Structure formats: structure tokens, C-alpha cells
Amino acid sequence: MHFQHPELLYALFLLIIPLIVHLFRLRRFQKEDFTNVKFLKKVIQETRKSSRLKKFLILITRLLLLTCLILAFAQPFIPASNKAMSETKTLIYLDNSFSMQAGDGQSSIFQRAVTQLLENLDEQSDYALFTNNAEYFNRSVSELKEELQDINFTDEKADFREIKLKAENYFKDYPASEKEFVMISDFAVSLNLPDDLKNKDLNYHLVNNTAGEIINISLDSAFISNTNPETLSLNIRLSSNNAENRPVTVSVRDGEKLLGRNTVQFEENDKAEINFRLQNQAVENGRIEIEDSGLRYDNVLYFNIADRQAVKVVIISNAQDDFLERIYNEPEFETVVYEASQIDFNQLNSANLIVLNEVEQLASSLTNNLTNAQSNGASLLIIPSEQVFSYEQLLNGLGFSSFSQKITSERLITNIEYDHPLLEGVFEDRTENFEYPKVLTSFNLQVANAVLRYEDNQPFLAESNSAYLFTAPLNSENSNFKNSPLIVPVFYQIGLEALKRNQLYYQTNSENKIDIPVELGKDQVLHLTNPESDLIPQQQNYSNRVELNTANLPLKAGNYEVSGNNSRFGNLSFNYDRQESDLQSMDISGVNGVSIHDSVDEYFSEANAASQINALWKWFVIFALIFLAIEMLLIKFLK
Incomplete structure (x- = not known):
């Protein structure tokens, strides 16, 4: 007593x-x-x-x-127990990831958890709470209850190590004899919960909120498979966590305008794909929709199709060959050709891609203009002549080493770096045995990020900060590379990379670098706006474009307008990733060192009983x- x-x-x-x-x-x-x-x-x-x-x-x-x-x-x-005689501090982790949207159709497991918290939080006790994207520390119980009702779902995912570290750091500032850490979650596999949580300083309580068996259908991705001047093919991929699914209706809209609607049946691997033939025109506020009673966040996929912008290409050439003009032709490219002695330097400042084709002598003025154009965001493609003595200053300025040795024997081009960003996704199959192109005269390069290599592993095509360098002339007397099947995809990709075309959509909560072809003043910035938000992303202003970087930008899924200086420059679309759609949860019954509860009510009932005094x-x-x-x-x- x-x-x-x-x-x-x-x-x-x-x-x-x-x-x-x-x-x-x-x-x-x-x-x-x-x-x-x-x-x-x-x-x-x-x-x-x-x-x-x-x-x-x-x-x-x-x-x-x-x-x-x-x-x-x-x-x-x-x-009732020793806990009743001790000072207790309770920290609650509330999982607000999208997988917590699962429920019985009337309320989600997240909503039930919030409701039970509101009913059980005691004004006389001391609580703190954090979610995947916010912290609610140093609040009174009444303040905490108000903020609980405003918590929304987030695409930010938490790993258990991060959760544990945050809890331990919190309790360092609040010494108490009893430290109660309550985790309210569906314990998805991605949480990476360990099998043993024994801790002498921390009492773990796992509240396993599950909604039983949930059938969920997800809009996974969309892409354009092929286009022509009149139409384009929009392919849409879906997935399900249940093999026995009824047909699903898929709708494609541009704002409120219906572009197409069709049903799709899932295959045995729980995957489905459907194709819509659309007119080849701009879609500014695209939205793909399905009706599904599982998770809500993956029932909509936002996209936009922008008007195609021609890449501005300037070719400086002394070679008597027009193969570059045949590759860089309309409508994808807008190409002008100059001889080395008749260059309009104003065109270099507005070009997206500058090609230097076997120019024997580089004047210092040309070298300086090429270096400045590259630093302002233009891509450079250099095909050297056999006389490379005047190239040293330009190569060093672009981040390449000078040519170290001239090779006059035949060399085969045998190695393709398929994982290089320039070639990623270009080839469907990684062919190891093909008709190797060759060169008769070439040069060695000491340090380089190679795209194509010779048989002795020396680079044939190297890349450095959007500058591309061949190590051999490509004229017909020296090489048969122009007759190789590699020439079109390599040169075409270099041209497309010079002006990054906006994708159908980008992922939120990730770093995306997006080119907007616009010229802005010194103090002007671009905004991403929609009816709910106005965001200013990180951006770098070049002479003929602005590069946006969405890293650390609090984007929500939706269509955004790119605007600045009271002008509109197009649309961008963002979607959440679909990792939460899997709905695979861990079996936490075998975790050591924890107390497991089936609901928030059950935890508080047991906690109150343990702290009860007669x-x-x-x-x-x-x-x-x-x-x-x-x-x-x-x-x-x-x-």
C-alpha cells in the first residue's frame, strides 16, 4: 500500500x-x-x-x-502495476502513407486510428506524435487533437531505422522512467521492421491496423508507343493484387473533355495493358481514371502532351558530306550549316546543339564561343579531323584530356555502354555480336566517360558535361561508321538530349531536371501553379532555356502550369510512385520485445489499466x- x-x-x-x-x-x-x-x-x-x-x-x-x-x-x-508509480512519457508514430487508405469502404484504417486517438487521448497525460512528414511535439492534448484532424496522406515513406532514430532523439530530451513508443501502422513490407526490438530503455507497442483482404487495382504507368503526324498511341499499364478481377473501365480526359473510354481485362499475372489512339495534338490537363474501391491515390494518373519543340542545331563543317543534315532534319530539328570561315556567332548563342565536323583549324574566337555556348547550356558534338593540334584548348575547356597518341592501324568499335544515360532505353536487346564498324586512323584519350569503345577498351565516343567527342574522323575514307546501324540512334539521341523533351509526367518527391525552352530576364523566375498551390522550383537560367529541378519541392500529384512574368510556358504533370499499391504487410506476431495490439482502443485500455490506482x-x-x-x-x- x-x-x-x-x-x-x-x-x-x-x-x-x-x-x-x-x-x-x-x-x-x-x-x-x-x-x-x-x-x-x-x-x-x-x-x-x-x-x-x-x-x-x-x-x-x-x-x-x-x-x-x-x-x-x-x-x-x-x-495496479509498477507503471502506475512511474513518470511516463508516450510518443506515438502514426503512419500516414497511402497504404493506410485501405478500409471497408466507409472509413479507412487511418481514419479509424485517428478517431480512436481523439477518443482516448487523456488531458491529464503527456503525449507527442509524429508522422511520415510532420512532427507534433510540445503540444497540449487539446492542440494535438485539433492537428490530428488535419493530417493528410503523403507519398513520403518512412523506414524503421529513421522512425527509431527519431524516437530515440525525442526521448533524449524528455527523461522519464517509463518511455512508451506506440507505432500505429499497417506495417507494410517496405517498413523493414526487424525481428527483435528488445530495448531496456524503450517500451515498444505495435498497433497493427489492418483492413483484412483488400483488392486494389492500380494505374501504374502510361507512355506513347508510336506517333505519326495525325495520331499517337497512348499505352496504359495497370496492375492488381488479386488474380480474379472483373474488367475495369479506363477513361482518358483532357480537363473535362473525354478523349476515350474502354474496358480492360487482367491477365493471369495480374497485369493489364490498354491502348488509346489519340489525335496528335497537345493535351494540357490529361487525366487517366479508373473506378476502384481499394486505395484511392492510384486511381488517377495525370499526364500532358506538349507541342513538339524543334531542337536548334548548328553544324560547322569542312567535310563534303551531308549525313548530319539527313539525321538532323525536320520536324524534330531546325538545322543550319556553316563553314568554319563563315560562322554567325549569334546563332551559336541560341543553338541547343553545336556540331563541329572535321574542322582542321580552330580559331581562338571560335574556341571561346564554343566554350561559352557549352557553359550556357548548349550541347557540343565534336568530330575531329586528322589534324588535332588546335583542339587542345577546346578539349581542356570542356573537361576532356588532350589526344595522347595517334593510331594509324585499323581498330574495331566493339563495345557499347548500354547503361550510359545517352543510350539508356534506346536498344531493346543488348546485342554482343554485330557487324563491327572500324576506323583506320584514330586517337587515344587518357581519361573519358566512354559511350562507345574500341576493342582495346579505348573510347571511340566519349562524353563530358553534355559535350560529346569522337576520337576518329568519320569521313568515308577513314571509317565505315556512317554505314553502321549505330550511327542513327547515337546521333539522334545526342540531338534529343540537347533539349530534354518533357515527359508525359514526372514523379513527386524525386529530383527531376526539366528544360523549359524560354528566355527569361535576369531577375525573373518560373512558377509551377495549380488551383491549390504556387511553387518556385530550383532553376538555372541559360541563354535559350531554363532548367527546373524539382528536388525537395513539396509537390502533390496533379497538373501544373509553368508560368512567369505574366506569361504561360506550358504544363507539367506529376504523379505519386506506386510502391504503396502492393498492400503486402509483415507478420509482426513473431517480433520479440514488443507488445502487439489489434486497435488503438485496445492499447489505451491496457495502458490505462496498468496505470490505474485503487x-x-x-x-x-x-x-x-x-x-x-x-x-x-x-x-x-x-x-
């Missing part, structure tokens, strides 16, 4: 006072003489015996009465009244 005010127990020493009063019999008796002494003797003896018993019983009842009163004021209690002061007040009544009865009726 414990006491809330144990200092009052010193009052028990006052019980000695009635003992002294009764033991010393302080009351004085007066003698009276009577005639029949013999008779009176007998009566006096009997009266004295009865009086002694009565006084003894009254003494006991008074001592018990005072004892009960003193104990009642000391407020005794019996704790107050006993009322019982001692009742006993005091009983002893008072006994004393009154003794005084009145006992003779």
Missing part, C-alpha cells in the same frame, strides 16, 4: 494522548457515606468492573477512529464513521 501524503502518518503519534488520558484516570472521585456498608460494597465492586470494560472498549474505538481518520487524510492507494481513503472514512457510531453506542447503552 502507498500513500499520496505519507507525511501525515506522523499524526499517528497523537494516538498516545487518549492512552495517557485513559491510563492515568485523571477524573477524581468524591466519597459519600452510606448506612448499609455491606450492601454498598458489593454494588461498588460490580460497578467498577463494568466501568473498566466500558472505558477499555471506548479507548479501542477512539484509537481506531483516529487511526482511520489519519490514514484517510494520508490518502492510501494500491497501484484509492482506499473512502474506505478509511467509512471505517472511521463506523467506529464513531460504535463509540456512541458504547457510551449510551453499555452500563
